[in-house]
Amino acid sequence: MTTPTHLGNQPPTLTGDGAAQLAFARATQPDYPQWLEHVRAAAGCTRPIRLVGDLYTAIRTGTASAKILDRRHTDQLPDRAIYKACGTRLATVCPSCARTYQGDAYQILRSMLLGGNGIPGTVAAHPGVYATGTGPSFGDVHTRTINRHSCTNRERCDCRPEPCHARRDNPVCDHGTAMVCWARHDRDDSRLGQPLCLDCYDHDHHTVWNLYSTKLWHRTKQTAERRLAHLCRQRRIPFLVVVDQTGRPRRLPPVRLAHGKVAEMQRRAVIHFHAFIRLDGINPADLDAVVPPPAGIGVEDLVDALRHALATTTIDTPPHPDQPDGWPIAWGDQIDLQPITLAADGSLTDEKIVGYLAKYATKSTEITGHTSGRLDNDRIGDYANPTGDHTARLIHACWRLGRHRPPRDLRSTTRPALTGYARLRRWAHRLGYGGHFLTKARRGVTRFGVLRQRRITYRRQQTATPTEPAIRTADHTAAETTLTVGVLTYAGTGWHTLGDALLANTSADLARSRRETGREELAHETGTQLRAIQPTALAA
């Protein structure tokens, strides 16, 4: 085997020709098929993690303690390391891993509504709502609205949008900017989401809203659940009594909400939420069980409770030196609640929504034009600017407001947890939003781990000699359990050479297109993918 040209931590400087030569050198080695098999689990990843250490194969029969059958060091394997896919959800970071994440997100959201992946199929009959909650206005921005669609296919919509801000009286703000815009903006117009007047726009309130939006969502869900509990009481639907861990009996309302929620950044850089919300009952004997809600409470009640909660829930933010009363946090008026309906054959009437949501889960702030990692004192100057464009002012607002730390307990030796407005600095690169892009209820929704484990097991069944970095996985046979346990440490990130990246990514892509499109299109796809690999994606 050739010793690969190690990229280390230097940015790759090889040209496309160099990569092709390295790929050729690798592919003509006698052990190339073994190498390809070895990297298969991480092949599509643009920046896999390399792990080195010992791999133990152990066997356990019944309840006896495990017996070690084999011990191998990664030195004996191709490249003397194991490759593990980076596993990011971000499409901008690693398209292949993001595609896997998107597929899992799709499965999770879909089985929330139809069952499957550990969720009983009976959930399809539970009342369910697709809810959208957006932030309020922090100042006028360029928008594209279509009042009435005449198109048949919304994805290929060519309907004429309304003029952006049509105002006959030509108002001018205090800064001398005309607060009108007669343009009918195209879908990809770069002005969309930009304030009409940057100086009028309330960037402070905007970032604080993003920061507290997750809390607003939690409170909203609680408010809706309380309203439903109240309704149950009114309708004399009996509450349940369960005994908690301390042995004390506790009364529980007979319904609860399960949700799968995705955060999406709007062009104006305000976060908004899309959520599937399902009404469940409660089994007092097994609180984790997914059971239908009691009769006498239906989808209209769920819509009503959510409408009430979205309209009334507010958060009081703490005082800030720049705003002694804090900022009000509430939903804007663009609220949408759609009952989830099933077609006669049991499929979702609007299955496309599930796909959209799964796709949003692989995105971050790219729609706003800003994509950076976490910012610190050294780098903040490159992005924050109080007189710059919209995102530069938002980042500046995060940094300025985030200077305010809650009073510190001087006797404490541990670093205080970042609370309140101080979190704005941590999330400045996300324009204040510090939450997850996909969250779900703890109960009644499939976990990511379930799908991940299923994938590992499936891959094992396809591979004769599993060499992937199983930290603790098990293959179950009748009475015996074979365990592969790795005691591994991190050795680096990225492929050894651009040539390796080219070969691994291409083979992963081949495998994918074989699955997805069939053989006819294969030659074409491969050609495209070979050209599409960007050296910059090969972070060392």
Ligand SMILES: [Zn+2]
């Ligand atoms: Zn990856």
Ligand SMILES: [Zn+2]
């Ligand atoms: Zn406009």
Ligand SMILES: [Zn+2]
């Ligand atoms: Zn249209």
Ligand SMILES: [Zn+2]
């Ligand atoms: Zn102004």
